[in-house]
Amino acid sequence: MKLPQTFFLNSNVVAIARKMLGKILFTKIDNQITGGIIVETEAYSYKEKGCHAYKGMTKRNEVMFREGGIAYVYLCYGVHEMFNVVTNKKGKADAVLVRALEPLVGIEQMMKRVNAKTERKIASGPGKLTKALGIDRRCNGKEMNSVEIWIEDKNLKFKNRDIGCSPRIGIDYAGDDAWLPWRFTISNINDYKFKIQNL
DNA sequence: TACGTGATCACG
DNA sequence: GTGATCACGTAA
Numbered sequence: 733m734k735l736p737q738t739f740f741l742n743s744n745v746v747a748i749a750r751k752m753l754g755k756i757l758f759t760k761i762d763n764q765i766t767g768g769i770i771v772e773t774e775a776y777s778y779k780e781k782g783c784h785a786y787k788g789m790t791k792r793n794e795v796m797f798r799e800g801g802i803a804y805v806y807l808c809y810g811v812h813e814m815f816n817v818v819t820n821k822k823g824k825a826d827a828v829l830v831r832a833l834e835p836l837v838g839i840e841q842m843m844k845r846v847n848a849k850t851e852r853k854i855a856s857g858p859g860k861l862t863k864a865l866g867i868d869r870r871c872n873g874k875e876m877n878s879v880e881i882w883i884e885d886k887n888l889k890f891k892n893r894d895i896g897c898s899p900r901i902g903i904d905y906a907g908d909d910a911w912l913p914w915r916f917t918i919s920n921i922n923d924y925k926f927k928i929q930n931l
Numbered sequence: 932t933a934c935g936t937g938a939t940c941a942c943g
Numbered sequence: 944g945t946g947a948t949c950a951c952g953t954a955a
Contacts, residue, residue, distance in 0.1 A: 774950070782950075792939060812951050829950060859951050902950050913940030 735883045740819045740876065745826035748819050749775035750916050753895065754827055754888035754924070756836060759881045761866035763820035764841045768855050768864075769835030769888070769928070771921055775914040776816070778825040782906035782914075785825030787840075795873040796825035803881060805862070805872040812859025813868045817876055817883075825930045831858045831901070834921045836928070886928045894920050 733904055750773075758767035778785040778909055784793045784806075792919075795804050796818050803826050804816040816827040833855035835842055841865040848854045855861035862868065867881070896917035897925065903910050 776950075784950080787940095790940070805939060806950090807936095809949055809951055812936095814950060816950085831950085857951070900950070905949080927942065 733885050734877050735885055737799075737875070737877065740800035740817060741821060742800075743820050743824065743826075745777050745819050746775040746914055749773040749828045749914065750895075750897075752830070752883070753916055753918050754816075754886075754890060755859075756884045756886060756928070757830060757833060757865070757881075758837065758884060759865040759867060759871075761880060764838055764866070766838030766842050766865050767884075768835045768842075769918075769921060769925070770830055770832075770836070770863070770883075771834050772830070772832035773916050774831060775916075776827050776829060780906065780909040780912065782900060782903040782909045782912070783825070783827075785827075789825075793825065794828055797823055798824070798873070801876050803871045803874045803876060804853060804871050805867060807869065808859065812923040813862040814858050815862050815865075815867050815871070826853075829858060830861065831915075832856050832917075833861045834925065835864070836925075878895040886923055888927060890918060890924065894918055894923070 760838050776783040791868045795798045799822040800819040802818050816829045820826040824825050855864040897913050898915045900915045
């Protein structure tokens with residue numbers, strides 16, 4: 733089942749980030765379908781200093797202020813496209829950064845895009861997963877149930893011990909807010925992968 | 932551990 | 944206009 737927009741309208745972005753683990757992010761770009769299981773996410777709220785929207789609306793973060801359920805894609809360090817899903821109601825600029833995927837569909841195509849020789853680690857970072865899925869700033873503002881990009885729920889459930897929760901990566905500029913445990917990870921994904929059917 | 936890379940943003 | 948900074952990846 734494709735996740736509906738309502739999934740992203742909740743005001744608790746941390747809960748959404750947690751629930752996005754195990755969902756499957758797909759793109760159909762250049763007529764190729766590629767996708768992977770979301771295994772690492774981070775929550776960002778306009779109320780805290782780690783968030784691009786903390787200081788208000790700018791040209792870059794404008795889509796974060798729209799109604800939830802759309803993509804927020806921006807360029808980081810001049811090199812990497814970063815993919816987020818905007819959440820919450822219009823004007824409440826929250827988002828979830830997707831930081832890593834377990835490759836699942838269209839693996840050959842993903843390997844080609846990232847120029848990798850093996851399928852291992854081809855989407856194991858926020859900059860790499862966008863490259864693997866063909867996501868770039870053209871996806872900025874795109875609805876998350878469109879034909880180019882969407883997330884599916886295959887009802888994957890995890891044991892508590894396989895879910896990690898820790899501070900977010902690379903946001904030292906956020907001061908105290910850098911300590912918020914808003915990063916979520918899955919370990920032992922291979923123990924769960926086989927449960928996914930009907931790709 | 933160092934640095935490429937270029938858009939963005941807060942200054943004037 | 945300009946310059947510091949950046950939600951990374953890779954090589955070493």
